[in-house]
Amino acid sequence: MKEMEGKVAVVTGSSRGIGRAIALGLALQGAKVVVNHRASSEQAAEVVAAIQAQGGEAVAMAADVSDFDQAQQLVKTTISSLGSIDILVNNAGTTRDKLLMQMKEADWDAVLNTNVKSVFNCCKAAVRPMLRARRGGRIINISSVSGLVGQVGQTNYSASKAGIIGLTYALAKELGSRQITVNAVAPGYIPTVLTEGLPQEIKDAITQATPLGRFGRSDDIANAVVFLASDRAAFITGITLRVDGGLAIGS
Numbered sequence: 001m002k003e004m005e006g007k008v009a010v011v012t013g014s015s016r017g018i019g020r021a022i023a024l025g026l027a028l029q030g031a032k033v034v035v036n037h038r039a040s041s042e043q044a045a046e047v048v049a050a051i052q053a054q055g056g057e058a059v060a061m062a063a064d065v066s067d068f069d070q071a072q073q074l075v076k077t078t079i080s081s082l083g084s085i086d087i088l089v090n091n092a093g094t095t096r097d098k099l100l101m102q103m104k105e106a107d108w109d110a111v112l113n114t115n116v117k118s119v120f121n122c123c124k125a126a127v128r129p130m131l132r133a134r135r136g137g138r139i140i141n142i143s144s145v146s147g148l149v150g151q152v153g154q155t156n157y158s159a160s161k162a163g164i165i166g167l168t169y170a171l172a173k174e175l176g177s178r179q180i181t182v183n184a185v186a187p188g189y190i191p192t193v194l195t196e197g198l199p200q201e202i203k204d205a206i207t208q209a210t211p212l213g214r215f216g217r218s219d220d221i222a223n224a225v226v227f228l229a230s231d232r233a234a235f236i237t238g239i240t241l242r243v244d245g246g247l248a249i250g251s
């Protein structure tokens with residue numbers, strides 16, 4: 001029997017990139033996976049097909065998780081169609097990089113709403129059913145090295161990713177007695193749609209500043225998330241696991 005058989009996982013923003021790898025990784029362990037996305041339905045359908053091709057079970061669900069009601073509906077539909085919610089991975093995220101001097105209020109709001117309000121929204125929707133089910137649970141929030149050390153041009157993004165860490169620690173304390181663990185994962189630089197627009201000199205500087213001397217892969221992040229979602233991580237809560245090739249400590 002696979003480790004996560006009988007478990008249901010929701011992975012927000014899993015139509016591509018890191019979320020896609022997490023969805024595939026959880027499904028490989030036997031979890032039924034909800035592939036959430038906002039607009040990229042075709043890509044989400046491709047992820048579902050890839051999971052099915054590896055013998056797993058998945059369903060695509062569109063919902064803008066920065067919207068409170070849509071996040072509620074996402075969890076409700078998950079439970080009505082798949083029976084429970086055992087693992088919540090808050091992965092959906094976005095950037096609108098600009099120096100603070102040039103940053104518009106809309107840039108701030110868009111990033112904070114997508115990156116951190118979404119985590120509140122989905123946790124708020126998922127926690128009550130997890131508690132009622134009395135079978136513990138796993139919440140894993142995707143932060144970033146930028147939330148730990150800050151990044152030029154990313155006051156909005158860094159604030160959102162640091163906010164996720166504070167939320168994670170507070171919620172870990174609230175839910176610990178019910179065996180629901182809450183952890184954050186802080187990736188370093190991973191080539192995805194989110195990061196493809198970065199200028200080459202910044203990419204080179206990041207590689208140089210990374211002790212392991214390379215970019216990460218979406219699977220590097222997925223491996224950490226799958227571990228934290230597993231029974232093997234049952235005594236781990238309230239941590240930020242850096243998966244960054246050492247970027248945060250510098251070269």
Ligand code: NDP
Binds near residue numbers: 091118186194
């Ligand atoms: P991508 O841009 O490749 O993927 C983002 C995913 O999030 C897409 O599936 C997108 O779908 C979805 N999404 C965005 N907004 C919403 C929303 N409001 N509601 C639902 N889904 C949404 O990004 P990555 O894979 O690179 O990033 C994944 C996470 O990892 C993010 O939280 C990011 O901040 C974090 N991270 C990434 C790093 C990197 O180097 N790539 C480094 C550190 C952290 P759609 O297009 O349909 O909206």
